[in-house]
Amino acid sequence: MNLLEIFWDFWGICLEWCCLKSKGSLELKEATKWKDIDEGFTESLQKEWKNRGFDHKEAKEWIEGGFKPSDYDLVFYLKRKGCQPSDSYLEESVKEVSWKDIRPDFKCVHRRKWEESGINYEETKKWVELGFKPHDLYLVKEWKKRGFGYEEVKHFLAAGLDNYYFWDHWEKLKFTSHQVQEWLFIGMKQDEWNLANYLREKNCEWEEIKNNLTNFRKEYSEVDRKEEKMHVLSKISLEVISELKKFNHEDLTPEQELLVDELIIDEELRQRYYRYGLCSECYQPNTGKEVGINGWCQSCNSKHFQDEFKNWTSGNEDINKFIQKQLLETKSEYKIVEWIPYEKFSNVKHIADGGFGKVYKAQWNEGPIIGWDKDSKKWQRWDKEEVVLKSLNNSQNLTEEFLREVSNYKLVDGDSFYGSIVPCYGISQDPVTKDYLMVMQYIPEGDLRKYLSDNKVNFKDRLRQLYWIADGLSVIHRMGLVHRDFHSGNILNRKFNDDVVCFITDLGLSRPTNEKDKENVYGVLPYLAPEVLNRKPYTQASDIYSFGMIAYEVLTGLPPYYDREHNLDLALQICQGLRPQFQIRIPQLLKDWINRCWDADPLKRPKARELKKILDDCIDEISNEKHTEFYEQWKKMELLEDSGVLPSMKTVKTHPQAIYTSRLFNYQNLPEPQNSKEINEQIWASRDVNIDLDGIDSGDDQSEQISCVEAPLNN
Secondary structure, eight states: OOHHHHHHHHHHHHHHHHHHHHHHHHHHHHHHHHHHHOTTOOHHHHHHHHHTTOOHHHHHHHHHTTOOGGGHHHHHHHHHTTOOTTOTTHHHHHHHHHOTTTOTTOOHHHHHHHHHTTOOHHHHHHHHHTTOOGGGHHHHHHHHHTTOOHHHHHHHHHHTOOOHHHHHHHHHTTOOHHHHHHHHHTTOOTTOHHHHHHHHHTTOOHHHHHHTHHHHHHHHHHHTHHHHSOOOOOOOOHHHHHHHTTSOTTSOOHHHHHHHHHHOOSHHHHHHHHHHOBOTTTOSBOSBOOSSSSOBOHHHHHHHHHHTGGGOOOSOHHHHHHHHHHHHHOOSGGGOOEEOOGGGEEEEEEEEEOSSEEEEEEEESSOOEEEEETTTTEEEEOSSEEEEEEEETTOSSOOHHHHHHHHHHHHHTTOSSSOSBOOEEEEEEOTTTOOEEEEEEOOTTOBHHHHHHHSOOOHHHHHHHHHHHHHHHHHHHHTTOOOSSOSGGGEEEEEETTEEEEEEOOTTOOSOTTOOOTTOEEEOGGGSOHHHHTTOOOOHHHHHHHHHHHHHHHHHSSOTTTTSOOSHHHHHHHHHTOOOOOSBOOOHHHHHHHHHHTOSSGGGSOOHHHHHHHHHHHHHHHHTTOOOHHHHHHHHHHHHHHHTOSOOTTTSOOOTTOOOSOEEEOOOSOOOOOOOHHHHHHHHTTSOOEEOOTTOOTTOOGGGSEEOOOOSOOO
């Protein structure tokens, strides 16, 4: 090669580099230009708009007309209908095309699918009011296929049965819908159809079942232990498998759906196929979720776990058996409980002391299991994962109750949209103290009280936080469990994009692991229900009382009874009817249900699922500006937020004996719980004043926003 050729090659490379650089600069400039319209215009969203024929100028006009970058499909449909962003009738057109007035996330594609399924606007609205979301059409279709309309499903949901799949099992045992609701209302779980059938055949009385349900569960478990073990389901034939392997279970055509219904006769296998697809090893329907392409196959993965039992030991036979049983019965990656040797952790740092143990932050060098790699024949894991190690004092002699609580964690782990319960990965042991450790996911934003204190959280976001807390509590209660130590220190926060999701932790671990006296009362005094202070059993209604206290703290920014000593006098007054004073006038709807949570009669308190529904409706009214009474009261709350007069932990002084960690209470002979307006007027009349929402408008002086005290309980 001569010098001239070298020169031209070099010149060509330089020219190409300059072109690429120029192109990159233009692309960057173009991307920045779109972001000037709206910060939410990501590169992928820009591409969606351009693919539909919108240039920068036209997109800007639609966004300025009130649409969002994610509304490209809706805008595309409107444009095809001949609409312009300035049209006065655009709101009606949006409703006609997308049904966004039903729910903000009801897109054109959702509307089309619901209508194609024979469900019109009015009926869709009623299903959404029950809590169904736009992508839940398949659930609605399954309920309707079984002959149930939204009224019947409403009764099922109120009773605690939220999946048609469970109804199928009850129906096979000849239970009517009314009978199922009766069983659920007395405390039966939605998946306990076999237990209900067992008790029906024994001719047990209703009152006897309600009062002894825990004992009956234990009795049934012992009598029918063989049936309770993992059983082998009927399998799909090789001929059927060869057909199913051609399909993508997440994107079936109507014709393929009909074929699947014909090919898979067994209902349970068919539903598992629709949800999770086929196992890549045995080609039977998976039993659960797994991060990545494949689902989770209990049959195959239990064999993989069993093959590795010989490779590890905790040194404690009870723990070994417990973990082995959990692994063999695991139906998805979310339910795994591992023995994790302490040497697998690095950078272990003490970060807090709890009521009955210490809390450490660490790095788990391997990370949790996400699935089986059939090629390498090894478990696939996340890379390094930050975790929390919860040390339980004096847990060297592990009790059966502690292991049961770990099991309870796995019952609820991964059972709601974001989870809402802090994931528990397994058990380890401190090599020095020999105390056992629960290994849990690290939530960086910290507990609820700290988050509210350190961040400016607007009223709508506070409602969303309460929604996630109610979601987690409803999952716990749906599984027949009780938290027993429900307070803001046991609720953690994590940011997901613009949302802050709350996670519940310390499920049932509110007492020392070696506790013998089950009647002892442990917890944080302001959050303990009056009947619990009276040494009555913890119940789901007790958790609801605690939720009311958490809601008070979230909405007012102040923990309950922050300005007084947490002692016998406070416990006495709580039983006599004392409740926290609202220092701001929150919307009456919220105040009413918080007072219901605080009712001295546990039977009059709302259910967790009802609270979740109320909060979801409130958020929907704000998001869609529905101009209801609640919405107007919320607008006044916005004025208070903007004025900066709302209290917070940074602006008040906490009493030195206001203790917000769990501890033992041995109070005796407390009065029977009651509701009392008088004691609230008596105690609070000489204390702090309220901030009044009622006469506030944008021109009010802050000094005029103070009103007289209002008793928080009006029973």
